[in-house]
Amino acid sequence: KRASREFHPEDSIIEVDGVKIGGGNKVVIAGPCSVDKLENVIYLAKVAKENGAKMLRGGAYKPRTSPYTFQGHGEEGLKMLAEAKKETGLPIVTELMSISDIDVVYKYADVIQIGARNMQNFPLLKEIGKLDKPVILKNGICSTVKEHLMSAEYIMSEGNEKVILCLRGTRTYEPSVRNTLDVTLVPIMQKMTHLPIIVDPSHAAGKREFVSALAYAGMAAGADGLIIEIHNCPKEALSDGDQALLPRDFEYLMNKLKELKPWN
Numbered sequence: 001k002r003a004s005r006e007f008h009p010e011d012s013i014i015e016v017d018g019v020k021i022g023g024g025n026k027v028v029i030a031g032p033c034s035v036d037k038l039e040n041v042i043y044l045a046k047v048a049k050e051n052g053a054k055m056l057r058g059g060a061y062k063p064r065t066s067p068y069t070f071q072g073h074g075e076e077g078l079k080m081l082a083e084a085k086k087e088t089g090l091p092i093v094t095e096l097m098s099i100s101d102i103d104v105v106y107k108y109a110d111v112i113q114i115g116a117r118n119m120q121n122f123p124l125l126k127e128i129g130k131l132d133k134p135v136i137l138k139n140g141i142c143s144t145v146k147e148h149l150m151s152a153e154y155i156m157s158e159g160n161e162k163v164i165l166c167l168r169g170t171r172t173y174e175p176s177v178r179n180t181l182d183v184t185l186v187p188i189m190q191k192m193t194h195l196p197i198i199v200d201p202s203h204a205a206g207k208r209e210f211v212s213a214l215a216y217a218g219m220a221a222g223a224d225g226l227i228i229e230i231h232n233c234p235k236e237a238l239s240d241g242d243q244a245l246l247p248r249d250f251e252y253l254m255n256k257l258k259e260l261k262p263w264n
């Protein structure tokens with residue numbers, strides 16, 4: 001199979017606008033959960049860049065549990081990300097939720113994020129498999145490693161081999177965390193696949209005070225990178241404000257990560 005090490009023994013290196021991820025190239029992606037307003041997105045893009053992040057994240061199409069909460073600014077949000085990219089040069093990572101939004105998301109995204117809720121949306125996976133842009137594929141809310149890898153196969157079998165796997169934790173019987181993140185899966189999956197593996201400590205922790213420990217643990221376990229939610233004014237955030245690192249926390253974490261010597 002295309003994602004497996006047997007098929008491709010060397011680590012895959014995926015390049016986005018000159019930023020390489022995989023094969024020893026570590027990348028931190030940072031930004032707000034959802035794009036709220038231009039001023040914040042530009043500010044956060046600068047915070048991300050100044051502290052060593054190589055890409056900017058931000059959702060314009062949001063998979064919210066309740067239909068009565070903010071659903072994302074859509075193309076207006078994508079335009080704000082484009083402005084932030086113009087200011088900082090950081091490539092954009094943004095979520096695609098539906099086949100009907102492929103054209104508009106494709107136009108602005110440098111990396112297309114497929115969220116946990118769509119990990120097994122097979123028609124959507126097949127469609128992004130026909131595109132030439134890298135994809136971050138998050139694990140599903142309750143998925144197994146094999147299911148996650150099979151979803152990568154759906155994308156790769158259509159021709160798009162630029163898949164980055166993202167571990168964001170799964171729902172377990174433990175209620176004190178939003179999602180349980182098993183960092184053992186980093187080396188386990190690296191044995192099984194040549195694709196880069198990044199960790200999302202934000203959606204696992206669910207609370208700002210626990211995000212940095214998980215981020216550090218993920219990188220210590222040998223992950224190829226992180227995708228982290230940050231916000232300058234979490235009260236103004238239109239989603240996931242509780243788990244957003246403040247700029248100063250993010251700066252502290254990025255400095256701490258420099259001390260780290262990963263196992264692999």
Ligand code: PEP
Pocket residue numbers: 033034059063114115116117138168200203
């Ligand atoms: C997100 O990245 O903001 C998000 C919705 O993540 P997940 O799909 O992992 O829940």
Ligand code: MN
Pocket residue numbers: 033034203229239240
């Ligand atoms: Mn989020």
